[in-house]
Amino acid sequence: MFRPLELFVGLRYTRAKRRNQFISFISTVSIVCIAISVTALITVMSVMNGFDNELRTRILGAISHATVSGLPGESVQNWPRAVQIAEANSHVRGAAPYVETQAFLQARRPSGALVRGIEPSEEPKVSDIDKHMVEGSLNDLVPGEWNIVLGRELAMTLGVNVGDKITMAVPEFRATPMGSVPRLRGFRVTGIFELGMQEFDSGLALINMSDAEKLNGLDGPTGIRLRLDDLFNARPVARELADQLGQIYRVETWMDSHANFFSAISMEKKVMFIILSLIILVAVINLISMLMMLVTDKQADIAILRTLGSTPRSIMGMFMVQGVLVGFVGIGLGVSLGSLLSWRLPQIVKWIEHTFHVTFLSPDVYYISELPSQLVARDVGNVALVTFLFSLLATIYPAWRAARTQPAQALRYE
Known part of the structure; x- marks a missing residue:
């Protein structure tokens, strides 16, 4: 059966019990932080898509998609x-x-x-x-x-x-x-x-x-x-x-008559995506801390593997497997929760308003009095991809530190 050494050891470290826990506390915190960040970003992007679609529908409901004039x-x-x-x-x-x-x-x-x-x-x-x-x-x-x-x-x-x-x-x-x-x-x-x-x-x-x-x-x-x-x-x-x-004849489109308005909405969406991506980057820092602690804890294991012939690249792969796995779990939970929340967000908001007698978007102030949400698969994919890249980058330095471990120094006091 095909089982690369790096993947086998990396998964073995993930399944290993530590202080009678399936996974260390810092790993759990990393997964939770990544999941919350992904959920927040997907939800915000869906709400912005909802507002964009609602405004576009209302405007185009009055001006038409294109006009032919003399x-x-x-x-x-x-x-x-x-x-x-x-x-x-x-x-x-x-x-x-x-x-x-x-x-x-x-x-x-x-x-x-x-x-x-x-x-x-x-x-x-x-x-x-x-x-x-x-x-x-x-x-x-x-x-x-x-x-x-x-x-x-x-x-x-x-x-x-x-x-x-x-x-x-x-x-x-x-x-x-x-x-x-x-x-x-x-x-x-x-x-x-x-x-x-x-x-x-x-x-x-x-x-x-x-x-x-x-x-x-x-x-x-x-x-x-x-x-x-x-x-x-x-x-x-x-x-x-x-x-x-x-x-x-002159033919004009809605993109010509309202180009600045929809360009501003598109730019705001991009800026919001960049800003909220920084939240994911902060969450990934916990992943770096977790891997650094793991590298310190596994110094003796790393030294033994090196003496048995493992290369520095192989050692890096073992620890990158664990970091990427934590990222995958966080992304999976975040995408699931974010998609579910975005899908049911209007109903959730209505329930909160009815239960606690509050109004988030008053009809007397806002023309859109209900919170719209539109889940777009492309946005979910972009969020997942960005989070995965951040998780992958976060594993590089701790894995590099693990690969630089000197067997003689690590085993001196063992």
Whole structure:
């Protein structure tokens, strides 16, 4: 049977009883510290993934994955053809035209807003606003009835509710005997939505696309919003559509409009991984202490092995086996506990809040009131790999010290 000497002796030292314990106290401390560090790092990375995914979902629920537009302030030329070409792409799951403009809203109090004209029947193909309606429905945006749906915070700023009237002024001037004045139009509030993102809840209003075209003096939509099968594949799809549509169209993705925001989240995640990796490094120091104590305790054994013909490299391998084994056990426990904790973290947090009557993320302060968690296999693998490398490096110096043991000096007083 294949049994290398280094592996056999290393495992024998691990199984050897010391003071009637299966493993020394310092080895147990090393395993526990490594396991706790790995658990903490996996859990924190999962929570950050959860927040990233939650923010990404809420933002993309309002802005779509990609947009096709024409010249600024002008309608898209031959937009039915553009919709047909976009929907023919295998990666496009939905396409819907829209009209978008900045406007000034006046009710009890004034406020600026981004007004988007939509087709209520087509909007669910590209956004999730219909799933976040607090009052009313998008189907109430009937052409010619001049109805409007507001974000919840925007409605609170204006001081209106469903059924109230508001006045909209758009930057489309018309000539009158008194000079150029902006276009004004009254609207009736028929719905309120809440996406959970201040950017949209406080600054977005929806009207029917036909009404938006009349109000802005357009003969068609200003763009086409697209939903893709994979949001991370947006740029290649955008380049492909741009080549098919021609130079009179401009194709942009969510990565272009919110690049800085998601880059900041990605950078924060990387920095957090580096900082928490230092905790693992501190835990691995216990492993160095354990191996140094073992080397000191086994001086006589090392000397005997050297006199029997073991090489310094063989001696190093024996002690590295034990250090790596302790690291493996710690990593295994840490990955198991961290994965389980990350998987059940939202339920655990809810149980703690219910049991001890505390609130970690108050809905009055935070838009994301529940602690999200998303376990990613790649992150777990990176944590395990980094911990293993730290454990491997921690065994080198003690094993090198063991290999430098002089048999004559070690056996002098034995």
